[in-house]
Amino acid sequence: MFKKILIANRGEIAVRIIRACRELGIATVAVYSAADRQALHVQQADEAYCIGPAAAKDSYLNIAALMSVAAATQADAIHPGYGFLAENADFADICAAGGLVFIGPAAAAIRSMGDKAVARQTMQQAGVPVVPGTEGVIADVETAVTVAAAIGYPVIVKATAGGGGKGMRVAGDEAALRKAVRQAQKEAELAFGNADVYLEKFLEEPRHIEFQVMADQYGQIIQLGERDCSIQRRHQKLVEESPSPALSPALRQQMGQAAVAAARAVNYQGAGTVEFLLDKHGRFYFMEMNTRIQVEHPVTELVTGLDLIKEQIAVAAGKPLSVAQDGVQSRGWALECRINAENPAENFRPSPGVIDQYLPPGGFGVRIDSAAYAGWEITPYYDSMIAKVIVWGRTRPEALARMQRALAEFVIAGIETTIPFHQQLLADEVFVSGDFNTGFLDSRQLSGD
Ligand code: ADP
Numbered sequence: 001m002f003k004k005i006l007i008a009n010r011g012e013i014a015v016r017i018i019r020a021c022r023e024l025g026i027a028t029v030a031v032y033s034a035a036d037r038q039a040l041h042v043q044q045a046d047e048a049y050c051i052g053p054a055a056a057k058d059s060y061l062n063i064a065a066l067m068s069v070a071a072a073t074q075a076d077a078i079h080p081g082y083g084f085l086a087e088n089a090d091f092a093d094i095c096a097a098g099g100l101v102f103i104g105p106a107a108a109a110i111r112s113m114g115d116k117a118v119a120r121q122t123m124q125q126a127g128v129p130v131v132p133g134t135e136g137v138i139a140d141v142e143t144a145v146t147v148a149a150a151i152g153y154p155v156i157v158k159a160t161a162g163g164g165g166k167g168m169r170v171a172g173d174e175a176a177l178r179k180a181v182r183q184a185q186k187e188a189e190l191a192f193g194n195a196d197v198y199l200e201k202f203l204e205e206p207r208h209i210e211f212q213v214m215a216d217q218y219g220q221i222i223q224l225g226e227r228d229c230s231i232q233r234r235h236q237k238l239v240e241e242s243p244s245p246a247l248s249p250a251l252r253q254q255m256g257q258a259a260v261a262a263a264r265a266v267n268y269q270g271a272g273t274v275e276f277l278l279d280k281h282g283r284f285y286f287m288e289m290n291t292r293i294q295v296e297h298p299v300t301e302l303v304t305g306l307d308l309i310k311e312q313i314a315v316a317a318g319k320p321l322s323v324a325q326d327g328v329q330s331r332g333w334a335l336e337c338r339i340n341a342e343n344p345a346e347n348f349r350p351s352p353g354v355i356d357q358y359l360p361p362g363g364f365g366v367r368i369d370s371a372a373y374a375g376w377e378i379t380p381y382y383d384s385m386i387a388k389v390i391v392w393g394r395t396r397p398e399a400l401a402r403m404q405r406a407l408a409e410f411v412i413a414g415i416e417t418t419i420p421f422h423q424q425l426l427a428d429e430v431f432v433s434g435d436f437n438t439g440f441l442d443s444r445q446l447s448g449d
Pocket of ligand 1: 131
């Protein structure tokens with residue numbers, strides 16, 4: 001097992017990784033930017049080093065600084081968390097060249113899933129259904145128009161390097177498509193430095209269903225069930241739950257097998273997520289694979305009882321999976337609400353500032369993953385998530401009631417948060433019914449007022 005892990009991240013996920021390391025008896029090295037001197041992960045790690053100014057490109061994305069801290073502290077491995085360098089294949093290569101274990105899949109697997117157009121082709125070869133669309137990258141607008149005419153409108157233009165809902169445009173007709181291609185290319189160039197886009201049929205009212213997979217270095221790949229992430233605002237997830245209210249046991253098994261086939265096709269190792277869209281007719285399509293631990297991983301932890309970060313570290317250290325597929329059991333219902341420093345009454349405008357009071361909820365079945373505390377300042381430099389509230393209940397109604405109770409207990413003063421929005425969502429009869437899709441929230445305009 002590793003003796004020391006450097007955590008190349010910040011916020012709640014850095015704290016989450018420190019907790020797992022503590023339980024495994026592994027020492028931790030934190031890194032931080034000048035804006036994060038007082039951050040919780042800095043206080044909790046065994047050692048902490050400043051690696052640059054506030055801007056992420058100068059600190060959390062500064063590979064040279066990270067590698068020197070790793071060398072100076074004699075760390076054995078680097079955990080990238082999510083975001084920042086987590087899906088940067090070059091970084092995985094650099095770690096390996098420097099004699100460090102990158103806690104994640106091999107660089108080749110990151111590369112083949114990182115380019116969404118290549119991933120689509122790989123999945124088709126592996127027999128995993130993909131959304132109808134272009135073979136690869138769109139060479140020019142005319143090709144896009146021809147393909148769209150063949151598969152039918154509406155279509156969605158997506159960046160091959162896309163993530164976080166960026167670089168995507170929906171088009172309902174040819175004129176809109178011509179505009180969408182140009183806009184998506186521009187947005188992708190700005191956000192990712194890569195203007196390549198491809199085309200997919202835009203499915204009407206699909207659900208976003210993703211499967212957690214975990215793989216060791218000995219070819220064992222298991223799936224740990226699904227998370228339903230259909231509650232999204234502008235293609236970004238806000239609430240996740242497991243199991244999905246939409247899956248029958250037969251469909252769950254079929255999709256789980258497809259997820260394992262997807263991972264096997266790229267010789268996957270470590271923790272990963274295979275994302276599917278499920279249409280109204282019960283047909284599912286591969287959308288993308290995220291080659292990292294995800295924000296919403298605790299939902300799966302609560303229903304399976306497995307610590308995904310500990311498992312991820314163990315398989316990276318060369319241990320076999322601690323559980324076989326037939327040993328995986330899902331029990332009860334888990335739900336996560338992402339609490340952001342945003343004002344839902346003002347169109348989710350960011351609300352940075354100092355948290356004056358902070359009192360998280362607790363009690364049976366409630367888990368808070370957060371790096372916030374009273375006196376901590378939410379800065380505009382990084383993402384706006386303050387805390388994840390994750391609850392478990394024996395049934396979905398019990399989990400929903402527990403979430404309502406937990407949100408009502410949560411005190412965060414000094415800044416605006418999305419707690420009122422979540423409270424309104426939990427009272428919405430469509431959400432309570434379980435019969436919703438990815439378009440639900442954008443049609444609803446919940447303001448938390
Ligand atoms: P990102 O990597 O930026 O998160 P994804 O490819 O995962 O982008 O898509 C994010 C969301 O966008 C999906 O969960 C879904 O709501 C919507 N979406 C993406 N592709 C399609 C599609 N072909 N049809 C309908 N909705 C889609």
